[in-house]
Amino acid sequence: MGKMVExxxxxxxxxxxxxxxxxxxxxxxxxxxxxxxxPEYGPERMGAPITAYNRISDEKITIHSNIYEPDYVVVVxxxxxxxxxxxxxxxxxxxxxxxxxxxxxxxxxxxKGYEGKIYTVDARTISVEELGRxxxxxxxxxxxxxxxxxxxxxxxxxxxxxxxxxxxxxxxQVIEGNMRALKRAMQEVKGL
Amino acid sequence: MNKERKMNIxxxxxxxxxxxxxxxxxxxxxxxxxxxxxxxxxxxxxxxKCKQCMLCWPVCPDTAIPVENxxxxxxxxxxxxxxxICVEVCPFKAIDFVEEG
Amino acid sequence: MAIKDKLSGNEAVAIAMRQIDPDxxxxxxxxxxxxVPQYFxxxxxxxxxxxxxVAVESEHSAMSACIGAEAAGARTMTATxxxxxxxxxxxxxxxxxxxxxxxxxxxxxxxxxxxxIHNDHSDSMGARDSGWIQLYCEDNQExxxxxxxxxxxxxxxxxxxxxxxxxxxxxxxxxxxxxxxIEDEKVKAFVGEYKPGYHxxxxxxxxxxxPLDMPAFYFEHKRAQAECMQNAKKVIMEVAQEFEKLxxxxxxxxxxxxxxxxxxxxxxxxxxxGTAKTVVNELRDQGIKAGLIKPRVFRPFPFEEIxxxxxxxxxxxxxxxxxxxxxxxxxxxxxxxxxxxxxxKDTKAINYIYGLGGxxxxxxxxxxxxxxxxxxxxxxQVKSTFNYLGIRE
Numbered sequence: 001m002g003k004m005v006e007x008x009x010x011x012x013x014x015x016x017x018x019x020x021x022x023x024x025x026x027x028x029x030x031x032x033x034x035x036x037x038x039p040e041y042g043p044e045r046m047g048a049p050i051t052a053y054n055r056i057s058d059e060k061i062t063i064h065s066n067i068y069e070p071d072y073v074v075v076v077x078x079x080x081x082x083x084x085x086x087x088x089x090x091x092x093x094x095x096x097x098x099x100x101x102x103x104x105x106x107x108x109x110x111x112k113g114y115e116g117k118i119y120t121v122d123a124r125t126i127s128v129e130e131l132g133r134x135x136x137x138x139x140x141x142x143x144x145x146x147x148x149x150x151x152x153x154x155x156x157x158x159x160x161x162x163x164x165x166x167x168x169x170x171x172x173q174v175i176e177g178n179m180r181a182l183k184r185a186m187q188e189v190k191g192l
Numbered sequence: 193m194n195k196e197r198k199m200n201i202x203x204x205x206x207x208x209x210x211x212x213x214x215x216x217x218x219x220x221x222x223x224x225x226x227x228x229x230x231x232x233x234x235x236x237x238x239x240x241k242c243k244q245c246m247l248c249w250p251v252c253p254d255t256a257i258p259v260e261n262x263x264x265x266x267x268x269x270x271x272x273x274x275x276x277i278c279v280e281v282c283p284f285k286a287i288d289f290v291e292e293g
Numbered sequence: 294m295a296i297k298d299k300l301s302g303n304e305a306v307a308i309a310m311r312q313i314d315p316d317x318x319x320x321x322x323x324x325x326x327x328x329v330p331q332y333f334x335x336x337x338x339x340x341x342x343x344x345x346x347v348a349v350e351s352e353h354s355a356m357s358a359c360i361g362a363e364a365a366g367a368r369t370m371t372a373t374x375x376x377x378x379x380x381x382x383x384x385x386x387x388x389x390x391x392x393x394x395x396x397x398x399x400x401x402x403x404x405x406x407x408x409x410i411h412n413d414h415s416d417s418m419g420a421r422d423s424g425w426i427q428l429y430c431e432d433n434q435e436x437x438x439x440x441x442x443x444x445x446x447x448x449x450x451x452x453x454x455x456x457x458x459x460x461x462x463x464x465x466x467x468x469x470x471x472x473x474x475i476e477d478e479k480v481k482a483f484v485g486e487y488k489p490g491y492h493x494x495x496x497x498x499x500x501x502x503x504p505l506d507m508p509a510f511y512f513e514h515k516r517a518q519a520e521c522m523q524n525a526k527k528v529i530m531e532v533a534q535e536f537e538k539l540x541x542x543x544x545x546x547x548x549x550x551x552x553x554x555x556x557x558x559x560x561x562x563x564x565x566x567g568t569a570k571t572v573v574n575e576l577r578d579q580g581i582k583a584g585l586i587k588p589r590v591f592r593p594f595p596f597e598e599i600x601x602x603x604x605x606x607x608x609x610x611x612x613x614x615x616x617x618x619x620x621x622x623x624x625x626x627x628x629x630x631x632x633x634x635x636x637x638k639d640t641k642a643i644n645y646i647y648g649l650g651g652x653x654x655x656x657x658x659x660x661x662x663x664x665x666x667x668x669x670x671x672x673x674q675v676k677s678t679f680n681y682l683g684i685r686e
Contacts, residue, residue, distance in 0.1 A: 038468035
């Protein structure tokens with residue numbers, strides 16, 4: 001069996017965690033991987049905690065359950081770390097990537113006894129500065145790719161640009177900002 | 193007097209011989225079935241009073257009033273069910289309505 | 294060259310429909326239907342298909358319109374789910390008994406109540422006796438492949454029955470996974486031009502469909518309908534062989550996964566079979582002779598074939614994602630065990646109801662089922678025939 005990487009996303013309805021998981025799956029697909037991207041469906045309410053998942057592997061993926069022992073956890077909304085057990089089942093040697101302006105070690109006390117790796121990226125500032133609005137998902141996507149080293153960074157950036165051209169075909173003006181946000185997050189992620 | 197039919201399904205036929213789903217392959221095959229024995233009242237055509245106005249023919253719910261060369265003939269009692277609509281519609285009282293038997 | 298892509302199950306099925314380019318799609322385009330009519334209606338709006346898309350006001354009307362269109366002689370498709378299928382119920386029987394080869398995707402979801410929109414097989418299992426052929430799919434690839442094959446199976450002159458292609462709601466319908474698509478022109482050639490048998494819009498050969506059928510004839514018509522279902526077995530295999538030549542992907546009545554020397558096996562439908570495969574691999578690595586059977590064709594039921602496939606095993610667990618409330622196991626169990634009575638009498642069989650209303654099924658839980666089978670194989674004793682998996686006791 002080739003190594004399979006499992007990622008769990010925690011966000012709030014409306015922040016684009018589901019979209020981010022699908023974009024990550026698409027980018028990984030473009031690098032020749034087998035992929036899964038799927039949300040956990042529930043009552044879809046703006047602001048409600050939501051979960052989304054990614055599996056990325058060199059071989060065909062047949063498992064179709066949710067992810068209980070992720071290699072990585074992405075927290076798209078910092079406030080979730082005190083209200084949701086975001087670290088549940090996180091593998092030893094895994095890591096959590098949190099959207100926060102703080103340094104990773106400042107957050108450790110909130111993660112009750114967690115001893116593994118923590119990375120942070122200030123997705124809010126990046127998003128607001130580059131896009132003029134708060135869409136944390138693209139910076140978080142950049143951060144998780146940087147942290148996991150899942151794929152070649154250049155291929156990833158190219159795949160995302162292609163994806164944005166497709167996704168934002170009717171509003172090309174946002175493509176550049178999204179690309180800047182993506183690249184900046186890859187540079188600014190803390191804890192590496 | 194049946195016309196030539198693509199099928200003539202009777203209770204003698206096995207399941208293998210029947211068109212799928214009970215599909216009826218012949219248009220107008222109601223003609224093949226004698227339904228006149230449902231009748232308890234019977235129309236009687238009074239030819240001498242009949243003006244051949246043709247008001248009775250279109251109202252017959254079956255095809256029990258045969259027409260030839262633009263003129264009606266006597267009832268087809270193999271198919272007339274004795275509903276009496278033709279009796280009601282006739283302006284010349286040229287159709288009597290009597291008990292069967 | 295196959296086209297590699299990444300698609301959700303619903304997207305894959307909508308693309309298959311675009312490639313098939315049916316004459317008519319009649320569907321209820323919002324919940325409780327699926328995204329399939331929504332995606333497909335975009336192809337219609339873009340002019341990518343010649344299909345007449347009939348947006349109806351309910352699922353009952355959707356199936357009624359499909360029946361009308363197919364009876365007129367049009368190649369007709371639709372899609373539904375859950376309560377939508379339930380609302381179609383009486384029309385499902387009409388479609389099958391009139392031998393109308395409609396092809397429908399069923400995105401398996403629970404039936405209310407309590408109100409629930411998540412995956413299980415209550416919907417299609419409830420429709421299992423409606424006279425439709427039922428194909429079940431593990432993932433988006435199988436949903437796509439089976440939909441294309443379904444057209445050929447349904448329309449074959451020895452069959453002429455409608456087909457449901459069933460796959461798991463959300464787990465398959467909404468998850469994006471890798472898929473290999475077939476080129477448009479190859480799909481078009483594979484399904485071929487529709488040449489309907491007797492149909493209504495044929496002025497040279499007027500017919501009547503759906504007449505009253507009295508006791509002297511109804512039974513014969515039902516017997517003939519059953520014969521077409523029997524014929525479907527041969528046709529399903531022929532179409533699968535042709536499909537394999539086209540794509541290299543092999544389909545049969547069921548998939549046998551690591552069954553060659555298996556001593557214990559699980560029988561399970563759809564996406565859970567994929568999860569169970571990972572468990573089989575793990576057990577095999579530990580030297581345990583575990584296997585898996587994933588039925589693809591549930592109607593017609595491959596009675597002899599599946600019975601024989603289970604003969605010689607020590608213990609089998611049949612997993613049902615639907616509760617039949619018979620108090621004697623789920624629908625799949627009832628049929629599999631009946632087949633085993635003739636062909637695998639010495640194999641112990643147990644039932645697990647699992648995953649109702651979207652309860653996630655973990656690999657760890659499937660391991661418990663295999664553990665149960667291993668214990669039965671060792672002791673020869675069945676402690677409990679009817680079981681529930683993943684429930685809070």
